[in-house]
Amino acid sequence: MGRRIVRLAFFLVVSIAFLSFASRVNAAVTLLHEFAGGPSDGATPYYGSLAGSGTKLYGITYAGGSAGLGTIFSMNTDGSGYSILHNFAGGGSDGATPESTLVLSGTKLYGTTFVGGDSSLGTIFSMNTDGTGFTLLHEFAGGASDGSKPAIGGLTLSGSVLYGTTSLGGDSNKGTIFSMNTDGTGFTLLREFAGGASDGSDASISTLSLDSGVLYGTTAQGGDSNKGTIFSMNTDGTGFTLLHEFAGGASDSDSPKSMILRDGVIYGASFSGGDSNFGTVYKINTDGTGFTLLHEFAGGGSDGKWPFIGPVISSGVLYGTSVQGGDTNAGVLYQINTDGTGFTLLHEFAGGTADGSSPYSHPFWMSYNLYGIASAGGDTGNGVVYSYALPVPTPVPTLPPLSAAGPSVCSAQAPSSAPHLLKADAFNNSVKLYFVPAGEPVDRYYLAYGLTENNPIYGFEYYQADNTGALSLTIKALKSNTNYYFRIRGGNGCMPGAWSNILRVKTGFGGSQSATTFVASPTPTAASINVNPTSPIPTAMPVLDDNQSTDSGTLGFWGNLCRNLKLFFSSIWQFFVGFFKRY
Structure with missing residues (x-):
């Protein structure tokens, strides 16, 4: 009788693992780096998403490093070659606790820190991709004539001009929009938010998008209901317009995060709002028409909860994260088509030593791979860098x-x-x-x-x-x-x-x-x-050499078969590990 129970249990385990494979064949992420903290590594990479080109990735951590005030790091896309490029030291000559996404332009990196500089109100910096040439381009002073506490969303680069937002500063101390040349000259406040029904307030998680001389962005507060806005403005500071004032509730969003612009349509996410008040994914045209909720997060094991930053887009698909939700409520990686169909949980973070948890930043899309960071999880619980392989379409x-x-x-x-x-x-x-x-x-x-x-x-x-x-x-x-x-x-x-x-x-x-x-x-x-x-x-069919017949499809078949078998056995192994850890 005992053997029969064991065999039955084994059959059920394998069956469940197979069903998991069938419904979520690409559910596993690969951990590329597990942050160790301390003076020789970064820790808690909160909000800044990765940047990259070719086979290189660049990112920031909020803490860790020689002074414990954060780092800039680089690594190869396969996880090798991890290197600390800069250890933030704070004080008047350096930034501290960076939270924003880096901007990569050629061999230059641009970014911001939340504190540091002469007034300890944040900085803008540049640095070469090999770690040399670190320079403070601007040290925020706050008050009526400057910004304070630059936004988590990071900078936007157009030619030789950087654009960004701050959460505080300006006449009303409700945040600013600024521009500055990449050499640090020409710093200008383009807008000082006043809040209230006719203006935005707190652009702390805004990422500006630029199209045809017009900037688009979000504020977390302001507008009629004080639940945030979407705005547009010319790059010279004129023509400021509120495109949408969020009202919250079941039919709207609340506390919008960063957004992205593609083909005349703005796509974004909000931290709350929607039927369950767990956040939404939305779209709106750049003229303010056509506001639509694409997805309302419900939480639980089959959905995300509280997206802390907006999605990225590639080939008509949005990819994003939420801080909570999924089987273990440790956050999810999701995709959804730009028309609202096809919402799918690509990965449900589990935390612990074998996975990340609490992903605050959106993934970075490059060459049909998603690269991202989670603020916790990994061997020491200090966060991880992960990758997720997307299917590659046939040319x-x-x-x-x-x-x-x-x-x-x-x-x-x-x-x-x-x-x-x-x-x-x-x-x-x-x-x-x-x-x-x-x-x-x-x-x-x-x-x-x-x-x-x-x-x-x-x-x-x-x-x-x-x-x-x-x-x-x-x-x-x-x-x-x-x-x-x-x-x-x-x-x-x-x-x-x-x-x-x-x-x-x-x-x-x-x-x-x-x-x-x-x-x-x-x-x-x-x-x-x-x-x-x-x-x-x-x-189209593969061409390997001059003598190959054009009806050959063997390479693609066996390549896909091997990949799917690998994912299948990976799913079984992960199920066994989780099963025996629990029981």
Whole structure:
């Protein structure tokens, strides 16, 4: 009888673990670093989200370091290479207790500290990404002519100008909006909040978004109900407008946090409001119309509770965190589509030595991975850096029109010359290539590309009806902030021609939707570029080498199978660990 009970218990455990895998196949996060505190490491990374580029991440901790007043750190995206770049010391010559997200621009980092500086009311600083050149650009003095206690949301960079907010300071001591050059000159108060029904107050967790010379942001208080506002303002300080005054309750939000702007729509989160008063995710147009609650947090094991900061966005999906909620009420990582559908808990933090807890900051999206910090959890309870792998979409090409039947022009000879890639326009998730055609006889082209120069792992064949003038094609669903190496060659019914030159292109990242142009070197003389109309073709297939058949899909199948098996066994292992810890 005892053996039967043991076997039954084992069967139930495995079944439950499998069901958990089936419903939350990507539920596990990877801990990249567990903060140890003390003089040699940071501790309690509260509000500042990570910044990064390529394979590097940068972040701040509120405490820890040689003076116990916080640190700036860097690390690789795989968790290796962790390094303290700066230990805050406070006083008149340094900042202390940093809470905001760093801004990364080339080899420069910009950020703020909540206290420190001559008046101990906070600072703005810059530093090289290797830790050298730390400089205080501004020391807040408070009062009517300066801000005080800079916002947790951090700075916004446009060209050589930084924009930000403070929670206090200004004429009414209810916070300010400021601008300043990146060299520390030209500090200007653009707005001094007055509170009340016609103004905002306390921009302590605001992150400004900039679009076409207009700044958008939030205040945690102010407006008719004193429950916060969304505002817009020109970068010269004129045209201040309240776009929305929060009223709280079941049909609105209360105490809005940071927001993000994309394609004329503002997306944000509030700490409270909604049916359960546990916070919301909302959207609103930049003209103040169309305010909509996308999600109302309910707490408990199947939802989040109290989002402390707004979400980030990528490819029509919002990603964010809440401080509480989930099975152990230690916070969640969630996603939701921009139309309000598809709300999913990606991870429920469990705390303890094997997980983080209380994530106050939003995740940082880069190359289909979410990187984030939790303020507690890990071996010493001082917080963690984590990563979460998102599914990578299959690249989808948009190509010139197919000829009616894809006619062959086979004449027992290869195209007489190789095509030449002229330039590429790179967007966040797509690249448009322009090239000089291959020499006749040609009726089709083969594009190959990959993440390194000599290893093209994707590609496709398409028919080209018109082989005159300069040609173009667009590849969509690419990873943002990623280097791609493109090459192309012509072909016909008999044999392919020589490959073109290789053109390296880096896709964009962030809120900007404008193209970055990459030009081949040397650039050949060619006709003016005539953009052909585009239409889709069947799904692209991998190209590994010149001899591979285009019907091969083995690599993607086995890669996905291995990944899913790994996640499956990881889910089983985590269930066993949790089960035996409890019982």
